[in-house]
Amino acid sequence: MDKTLENVLFAIDEINNQDPNLELVDGKNVPKEWVYGLRMTEMLELYNEQASIELQIAARGQHIRRWHIPRSDYPMDRKGYLKWRTMLKMYHGQLLSELMEKEGFEKTSIDKVVELVNKNKLKTDAESKELEDVVCLVFLKYYFHDFGTKHEEDKIIDIVQKTWGKMTDKGHQMALKLDYLPEDLALIQKALA
Template sequence: MIEKIIAKIDAVNAEDPNEVLYQGEDCPKELVYGQRMTEMLHEYDATPSIAMQIAARGQHIQRWAIPRSDYPMDRKGYLKWRTELKLMHGKILSGLLGEEGVDQSTIDKVRDLVTKKRLKTDAETQQLEDVVCLVFLKYYFEEFAAEHEDEKVISIVQKTWGKMTEKGHEMALKLDYEESELALIQKALK
């Protein structure tokens, strides 16, 4: 069952018109993101639940459908955009799982995970947040740091760190960083 669901998520994300260079080829951005989430999830937990596997892979399902540019370019606009995205991801995944005859409790759990409904009270939701943060730090932090002033980067690292568990912190500190990025992270954590 999980293989078929992952394939369906990947088929949706393969339609992403935005591309990134991945293993020497241009690939749909959210397809790559989903694969990276799955890879990191399995590094984080050798035996994740079915709901966690689906939520990780579908975390950004069809993300391009709601462009950031449709919202004001301020904090309030950003938060509204993120909320709309989470709700959309939950709705798409719920529909996909329903089509596959998945039980309602699993559908509800996946939706709660991607919408981060119980972030502070549910262990799996917190674990998924760790995985999200680790994927950002491993694959997207270098580009983010290059595009922003040090003060903003430090602030984002502090916010990211605040969302993570101790296990997430330990894994983050073991990632490979360029010297300049490691210096920013160390500065943020002081």
């Protein structure tokens, strides 16, 4: 692995290891955003083992220090949610820029990572589409079941349909091969029918 890439990924992990929000993984409580970053990298490697350095950084840093801007700081409606998401994307881009600058990355590489985490070219840029597929696959593999237990079926079906709509054919193929609990698979099939 490129040393500068290794250093940036290590710095992202160090930051995300400070997340006070914990998730139970294999019987052990671990920082939520730290494990999310690892899952993003793992899924990206399955999706595209030749991913660019920029895509690898964007995947690992997708939620860098996310807890620093809590959802509760914004109105609990759609408008508040969208404003929160916009602020997060800008914040993640800024933090990743600073880490990359410290490692001497070129401005074009830094700008590409910011573009990826900000989802500026989601409909036109191949790497942006790849990152979105990875985000959706990580959600489906690791977070869909818990999400499903907290929401009404209509909302879950709507989320699955929106998630599916963001994905490429390759993402769809990978999503259909994930190992789901029977009740989760039934909901996904219902949403896609």
